[in-house]
Amino acid sequence: DSGVTQTPKHLITATGQRVTLRCSPRSGDLSVYWYQQSLDQGLQFLIQYYNGEERAKGNILERFSAQQFPDLHSELNLSSLELGDSALYFCASSAADTQYFGPGTRLTVL
Amino acid sequence: DAKTTQPNSMESNEEEPVHLPCNHSTISGTDYIHWYRQLPSQGPEYVIHGLTSNVNNRMASLAIAEDRKSSTLILHRATLRDAAVYYCILRPSFAYGNKLVFGAGTILRVKS
Numbered sequence: 684d685s686g687v688t689q690t691p692k693h694l695i696t697a698t699g700q701r702v703t704l705r706c707s708p709r710s711g712d713l714s715v716y717w718y719q720q721s722l723d724q725g726l727q728f729l730i731q732y733y734n735g736e737e738r739a740k741g742n743i744l745e746r747f748s749a750q751q752f753p754d755l756h757s758e759l760n761l762s763s764l765e766l767g768d769s770a771l772y773f774c775a776s777s778a779a780d781t782q783y784f785g786p787g788t789r790l791t792v793l
Numbered sequence: 794d795a796k797t798t799q800p801n802s803m804e805s806n807e808e809e810p811v812h813l814p815c816n817h818s819t820i821s822g823t824d825y826i827h828w829y830r831q832l833p834s835q836g837p838e839y840v841i842h843g844l845t846s847n848v849n850n851r852m853a854s855l856a857i858a859e860d861r862k863s864s865t866l867i868l869h870r871a872t873l874r875d876a877a878v879y880y881c882i883l884r885p886s887f888a889y890g891n892k893l894v895f896g897a898g899t900i901l902r903v904k905s
Binding site: 685687715718725726728731739741773775778780781782783784785786787 | 842
């Protein structure tokens with residue numbers, strides 16, 4: 684158990700819809716990262732937050748947004764969903780050089 | 794981001810040592826070598842990291858070539874639970890809290 688929790692575990696929705704994925708980092712970790720894992724693209728970095736502020740952006744679509752709240756949990760919002768957004772979404776947190784990953788949320792867009 | 798090259802897949806017998814190679818010929822002097830693994834249906838998991846010297850921890854050992862252009866992750870006694878995708882990742886030492894750039898990794902199969 685990494686100490687990082689993600690909800691929900693599974694999400695099935697339709698094209699055009701909007702969903703929110705939630706991540707709770709390990710106690711005391713200020714950095715939260717979001718990654719997407721799909722069959723054709725592999726594991727890709729989306730975005731990082733540090734203590735509530737956006738720190739780095741990767742290949743995140745404009746339809747996607749994230750935020751980190753004062754209690755350090757983070758949410759990833761995905762809107763106008765397309766079939767290609769079906770993937771595993773992982774959250775990770777870190778305090779130093781090591782990242783600790785959550786179990787992921789599997790998103791299926793029908 | 795500096796690139797790493799790993800074999801697509803490797804196979805090992807249970808209870809035997811496994812040597813997973815990684816080439817990183819364009820590594821810079823400030824890049825740490827990190828290894829993560831991803832077990833089936835789980836998120837990636839940190840294994841080990843190092844800069845120049847060989848490193849050991851409870852999970853594995855990391856052997857780094859003198860010129861740092863390659864490294865080897867060593868699992869001393871493979872178990873069925875070690876079957877996973879292993880990722881070798883370079884990360885600048887000044888990039889505290891920076892993203893991880895994952896390649897395709899090496900799929901390790903362990904036979905009983």
